[in-house]
Amino acid sequence: SQTIHQWPATLVQPVGSPLSLECTVEGTSNPNLYWYRQAAGRGLQLLFYSVGIGQISSEVPQNLSASRPQDRQFILSSKKLLLSDSGFYLCAWSMGRAAFFGQGTRLTVV
């Protein structure tokens, strides 16, 4: 069966510091991969999605970037965090019509 791992679960970072969140999927090949963010009291905003290695589509212009160095690995990065980057970040995968989510990372920028 397929599983998705996302880490860390929580992260507190100072403004201006770099960010790297990692997500890996097991039990499937060539999945579509997604990064979402849930800001406080808000819905799930699609940030990036990828249909294959090295293929990244950005949905919202922002301070973040994504990379897919391997088939089942998706990384969310920032060179310099802003206060507004705080939120709950979720990685998801899809091979068909439904997407399945990881447990999320709570990022607090201080």
Add this chain to the structure above:
Amino acid sequence: DQQVKQNSPSLSVQEGRISILNCDYTNSMFDYFLWYKKYPAEGPTFLISISSIKDKNEDGRFTVFLNKSAKHLSLHIVPSQPGDSAVYFCAASATLSGTYKYIFGTGTRLKVLA
């Protein structure tokens, strides 16, 4: 532009009664719709989905109805149980070159009262 809208931020229902969660969308290209359940500090869990070629899909206590002409879908939970208390998100996707982009609503917090 909010393409998927959940206009009720919260809903309270007595245990054993029906819960009805609503969702509206604006993009006529959406052809697949999903409902997710989310607990605090956890990722959303997939509940049920429906293709635009259908108007109803049922899975146990959960039924999703789709009204394409009104661009409206709803999730019915019967009977409601205290464990159903969570935030429910509807999502929509449009098949573009085989890539599924999922656009989510803002969620409805359901509270089932014992």
